Amino acid sequence: MATQTSRLDVAAIRKDFPIFETGIAYLDSANTSQRPRQVTGAMMDYFERFNSNIHRAAYHIAEEATDRYEGTREKVRAFINAASTKEIVYTRGTTEAINLVAYSWGRKHIKPGDLIVLTILDHHSNIVPWQILAAANDARIEYVDIDERGELRQDQFHDLLERSPRLVSFSQVSNALGTINPALEMVAAAKAAGATVLVDGAQGAPHQGVDVQALGCDFYAFSGHKMLGPTGAGILFGRRELLEAMDPFQSGGDMIKAVRIEGTTYHDLPWKFEAGTQAIGEVIGLGAAVDYLSGLGMDAVRAHEREITEYAYEALSDIDGLTLYGPPPSRRAGVISFSLAGIHPHDLATIADRDQVCLRAGHHCAMPLMTRLGIVATARASFYVYTQKDEVDRLVGSIKEAQRIFQ
């Protein structure tokens, strides 16, 4: 376990990621991260040595599969400091986790006329499920706006809280601008106003970690694939008394205690929410990813990202005709959205691709935010534990090349 003061040994870290042998500069980790050998190895171990279904078979490889699958739950519990593994529900990712809450909690608790508070910074996955719920249950949605720095307007947030919203849901970190929201203060204020609070941690958990008990939220959702783990495995944390009172999301095998013609008794937490055969290998891989990040230490992860972000912010600021969006580097995660005068982000991304620089271009699943900013798309560079300054330099080279081509 690394200490708070330790720095990441990026050269050593990169040796764990075979993909970098291809020579790519990977600047799209906010989209999906790369995965180290430790993660793919843990998954291959399952597939090749003890592949079997969990929770039911009597033979020893199935016991090992069950142990490893359930073992991830304790690793995740410790990683986010939840009180109990019963509060850790496996999902396919953040999207499914939020949909689970919207369906199982929302349909029961959101009443006609209720107010749901979201933010203009949110990812579509933290907007659309609530829009569907609001339409079904005749509720209203208000969105907290941003200021000119791309930070949430806290004055407006507090005004909305005075209208006693039933639910407040916001992202810990904006995937499009990198804005780090003051989650601690926002959760406390929303709880004081009597709201149930969900925090979308898709960009928070991988980059700065979380202590859900200190944060005080009711639900916290995140994805494995953005934190060195595989796709198809994510987490919903929910406070136990809320999860206990909720109906299942999907139903069928493995989420029941007893099924009789007269009716069904659901399984205990957290299995009540895990219907059907699960993504066993992926969950095991997520456990290895949590181990990897815990070994680095989240303070060291954050410190490295901050250093790279400051370096990139400065390098990009020096380029003529380049507009940066969002807060200054000290107040943002490892995400930089920008645009170039006269060059569409997609054209830049195509030119960068010729230099093996992987860059995101588009609306980043945040169309309301793009509309608010009066743009249709940005180019976005995002960083992680393995990002080195050389990759940022290569991006700068691609930008200059694009400017040369577009004269």
Added chain:
Amino acid sequence: MSSTAADDQFYREYILDHYKNPRNFGRLEHPDISHEEENPLCGDVVGMDFRVKDGVIEDVRFHGRGCAISQASASLLTERLMRLPLNEAKKIGKSEVLGELGIQISPARIKCALLPLKVLKVGAYGLAGEDEDEE
């Protein structure tokens, strides 16, 4: 940085020229046909206004915003459409549009290149929905 030749091959001079100096750019007053489409993935927008007389496209203008590929493709298409019988315009297919661009388009960008054709087809046929398979 060794791929300058490949970049220039993709962003050929005439593509950039059509992007920077789009032909038939603007709006028509009282068009007979007017239609706009958006590429939901990247937010590219292309719209076209047509004046049709005796079954012939008398005038065409396009408007929009987006990447070099979508805007150059729109500009090239309007050149082809000017004074073309509407019946023939309806027959223009994907391969013709891609051939006109004259570059290899990656799967990720093909929707950009074909957005103007979609505007033409949906507008000309008065269709309301998708016609992705239109050939």
